Amino acid sequence: MSTLHIVNKSPFRTDALQRCLALVTPGDSVILIEDAVFGVNLPALDIKPLGDDVACYALSEDLTARSLTAADTRFQTTDYAGFVTLVCEHRNSLCHG
Amino acid sequence: MKTLTFLARSGPHGSSKPKALLDMVLSAAVFEQKINYIFIDDGVYQLLPDQDPSRLAAKNVSAALPALELYGVDKVYVDTDSLQKRGLAARQLLIPAQTCHADEIKTLIADSDMVFSL
Numbered sequence: 001m002s003t004l005h006i007v008n009k010s011p012f013r014t015d016a017l018q019r020c021l022a023l024v025t026p027g028d029s030v031i032l033i034e035d036a037v038f039g040v041n042l043p044a045l046d047i048k049p050l051g052d053d054v055a056c057y058a059l060s061e062d063l064t065a066r067s068l069t070a071a072d073t074r075f076q077t078t079d080y081a082g083f084v085t086l087v088c089e090h091r092n093s094l095c096h097g
Numbered sequence: 098m099k100t101l102t103f104l105a106r107s108g109p110h111g112s113s114k115p116k117a118l119l120d121m122v123l124s125a126a127v128f129e130q131k132i133n134y135i136f137i138d139d140g141v142y143q144l145l146p147d148q149d150p151s152r153l154a155a156k157n158v159s160a161a162l163p164a165l166e167l168y169g170v171d172k173v174y175v176d177t178d179s180l181q182k183r184g185l186a187a188r189q190l191l192i193p194a195q196t197c198h199a200d201e202i203k204t205l206i207a208d209s210d211m212v213f214s215l
Contacts, residue, residue, distance in 0.1 A: 010108055010139050012182070035111035038139060041184065065110045065150035066142060 002027045004090035009097060011039040020096035024054055029086060031057040032075065040070050050074075059083060101125050102133040102209040105140035109159055110150045115143050116158045118215040126168035133205050134165070136194060137176035141183060144175060144190040162192050176202065 005024055009016040017032075017039055024030060030050070032039055040058045050056070058070045060077040070077050078086065087093050103122050107114040122134050136144055143159050150157055165173060175194040180187060187196050197205075206212055 010111070012139050035108050035139070038108055038142065038183070061152040062110070065148060065153050065155065066108065067145040067148040 002029065002090045003092045003094050004028070004086050005030045006093060006095045007032050007036040007039075008034040008095070010035040011042065016096045020094075021050065023094070023096075024050060026051055026053045029055040029057065029090060031059065031078070031083065031086060033059040033062055033083070037062045037066060037068060040068060040075050041073050057082075057086065098129065098131055099210040100131040100133070100208060102135065102205055102212045104212065104214040105134065105136045105143055106138040106214060108139035108142040109145075109148060110153060110155055114215040115140070116156075118213065119158060119161060121213060121215075122165070122170060123168055126165075126170050129169070131172075132170050133172045133174065133209065134170055135174045135176065135197075135202060135205065137179050137202065139179075141175055141179045141185060144192065144194060145185070146189070146191040159191060165192065174202070174205070 005020045005028060007017050007020050011017045017036065020030060037058050040063065056075045057078045058075040060079045063070060063077060103118055105115060105118050109115050122132060125132055148157050148159050173192065173194045174197045175187060175190065177196045177198055
């Protein structure tokens with residue numbers, strides 16, 4: 001049974017993303033929303049520990065607002081509707097604030 | 098005339114802090130105070146061009162930054178280390194900002210009558 005991990009804080013201000021990654025297991029998904037999308041194209045962002053069976057998303061509304069793009073990164077983009085679908089597809093949602 | 102230093106250290110669209118600080122800067126400028134406006138930490142993201150928060154039903158606060166010049170706010174700084182950590186370059190920014198390091202920011206703060214940080 002899978003979990004959707006939701007991160008909404010900038011990786012430069014809190015360790016929310018690191019605390020999230022510590023709890024991700026295969027089959028889970030991670031989505032960056034709000035200020036967490038600043039983490040999307042960081043050279044220093046260490047998401048290597050995540051296997052290929054962990055899907056990583058970033059919310060397109062928040063990327064566009066901040067003039068960021070997820071191109072050439074590990075992250076796929078999804079919009080609000082896709083976010084709702086992800087919540088429904090996973091058994092649990094866990095916020096890492 | 099007092100010297101006021103404003104530290105913009107929050108990313109855009111995550112809170113109302115960037116707008117609140119910009120309002121303070123413009124208000125101070127109207128009263129012809131000496132102003133330092135420093136973008137540091139996640140605040141450097143406020144300087145990215147082509148922000149479009151329309152799908153967040155929010156206004157683009159950064160669109161008002163080019164007006165700083167009209168208000169006579171010409172001491173605009175951006176922290177080099179903050180840019181570097183985020184993989185950003187000074188030449189890609191929305192408005193011209195003088196790059197500076199922590200040592201220069203320390204001096205600006207030390208020489209200020211008041212400091213605001215949002």
